[in-house]
Amino acid sequence: MDDVDVVVVGGGPAGTMLACELRLAGVRTLVVERMTEPFGHAKALGLHARTIEEFELRGAHEDLLDGAPKLRGGHFASLPSPLVYEVLDSRHPYGLYRTQVEVEELLTARARRLGAEIRRGHELVRLEQDDTGVTAGIRGPDGEYQIRSRYLVGCDGGRSTTRKLAGIEFPGQEPSLAVLLADAKFSGELPVGEGMGPLRPYGVVRPEKRAWFSAVPLFEPGLHRVMVFWYGRTFPDRRAPVTEQEMRAALVDIAGSDFGLCDIEWLTRLTDSSRQAEQYRRGRVFLAGDAAHVTFPAGGPGMNMGLQDSMNLGWKLGAAVHGWGGDALLDSYHSERHPVGELVLRNTRLQVVLLDPDPNLRALRDTFTDLLRMPQVNRYFAGLGVALDIEYDLPGAHPMIGRRMPDVPLVTPESRRYLSEYFHCGHGVLVMLGRAAGASDAGTAWKDRVDVVTGTAAEPDDRLANAFLVRPDGYVCWAGDPVAEAAELRAALETWFGAPLR
Incomplete structure (x- = not known):
């Protein structure tokens, strides 16, 4: 039986970031990842200001910034009033176009340089914990084996095996819409969008159908992220593969044409299902990233929130392993990060409502558009969206306690x-x-x-x-x-x- 300090289940951005933090703290770390190769398509497309700051805290930001396009503004529910990032109190008042594939590659390389072991093609199948540690049953290419560790962290996504084996409930909101997504090119001319917001230049809105589509240019020439939304509709099978024919038919249904859809790189389905684990910690088992919370990707919170979970948890686990951090410190992971997850889910659920083109909601959308033109309101939603305004409930009178330290x-x-x-x-x-x-x-x-x-x-x-x-x-x-x-x-x-x- 092998022995390590911490087993990390899942080798995506949250898992590899956690591995980096654990190794920096001198913790013997093993990452097990079910997939034999990294997922080749970019689920997430960018990093927020706070995430960039956290990479800079570790001196790991230069490769991240090198050659990456910067987004000086964002959007809230694709409303016509853009979010202004340049007024934010940060040395990095922008979003950074770095795909999930690139971030995972950078973090994996860093984790290995720091000494973490990463085993691909190995998955968690059993889990038992006691007063001194966790015994994990792992299935690899050569069969099943056991790993004994002090702690185990599930960073294994929305369908987390860790969460299920630990018996942690995952309540939330059922889907109310259906979305088809494609990364693809077009041979024809795309329609300029109406009411699609500052970052969605192409598209068609069909209020009478409660449906719309958008095509957002990515940074590879000619490539677009295409999304087709239907409100009041759900998929019979969320996991069923999307066919090219289905995507073409969806575009024709909304816009009357597929605009010469071609060179499709990726097809998938999305819903607005949002859930949050009731506990981020159960004994010696922890959850981070999508294993702890899933939400609709309005504003791109998912990958960023997972990376920030790992920054919060890594040093605390290191303290526990080295004997100077106790249960109160470990419990602070849940007490600090669970409210952040609740706030982000509330934010994205609101955006899903505002993205609905139902004519009965026009007054609501128009009101929020006017509100976002007010600098104070715009600053609030911008700071919330990029996680610069997180404030943990820590004891003390000074107004900076619980907030991020300015990089003076x-x-x-x-x-x-x-x-x-x-x-x-x-x-x-x-x-x-x-x-x-x-x-x-x-x-x-x-x-x-x-x-x-x-x-x-x-x-x-x-x-x-x-x-x-x-x-x-x-x-x-x-x-x-x-x-x-x-x-x-x-x-x-x-x-x-x-x-x-x-």
Whole structure:
């Protein structure tokens, strides 16, 4: 029987991101993936600002940014008022066109460089846990075998075997629409869309049918992502393969022509079914990514939310494996990420309603279009959509506690660097600014887990306290004066980073 610290079930973006985080924390990690080869088609097409920031926290953003087109705006339910990203408080106020295939490839290579083992063609078939660990039954090319681990994380998608074996309920909303999707080209001229929103230049809307289609240009010349929507219709079999004939007939039904549909690369079905696991943790078993939540891809939240789940969970599992993180820290994964999932599902369900061209909903769509022209409302939905405004419910009075730490330029005796550069090794960071630098020994007793950085902010920033304690995932868990509030700082260090060194 093999032994590892953590088994990750699923080698998609969430699973490989988690493997990177675990290895950065020095955790023996095994990834098992049912598919023998990576899925070759891009389910997701882009990364949000917060996801880019998290890659930068690990120094893994340069390959991600290299040559990738940037999207300076987004949409909310394809309404005519675009979301404005450039006003967002981030060094990366844009979306990044990186397909799920590319992200998974980058993360897989990084996980392997860091020392994670990835076994393709191996799937979870049994699971038992006790007080000291998890025994997983794995079926591989040579038959079934067992792996014993301290913890196991299911990153194995919406139909998660891990979730089912762990007995975690997956309640949610049943489908109310049917969508056919194709990545394809056209030999004919496409119709310019009416009411399709800022990112959908081609398409036809049929209010009387409660149906529409759009063709969004991708970055490969001539290639489009084609989607045909029918409200009030469901598929008899969601998993049935889509044929070219079915896709052509759908276009003719909505628009009267298939516009010379050709060179089809991928065909699939979508619905607006949305579900969320009741628990993200059961004992020593955790869920992340689509195994924990599935939603309609309005605004592209799925891959991004899964990557952010893994950033939240990885360092906490590392702490538990190394003995300084207990059950309260592990429980914080569910208490922090489950509300985020609820909020995202609410957001996408609202967009599904607004995407319905039913004439009876026109007043609602027109009202939201007007609201999105208001800068404050536009900023709210933009920040929500790209996860920059996540706020965890953490104790403390300072307004930055529970929020992401701004990536401020920091001047130290040695250099001028952005704060994100101090997180590359996956430690927490205690930032001492200005006159607080004299208290730099405050984190000495946690020096194996928390790095202390002293300096001054290169630019004035009213949000900044004298000192910040920032978790490895970039969220502030304490802020204040390290001398006057020394007891509060020590309590935060013990809460998030365990007992001090002797």
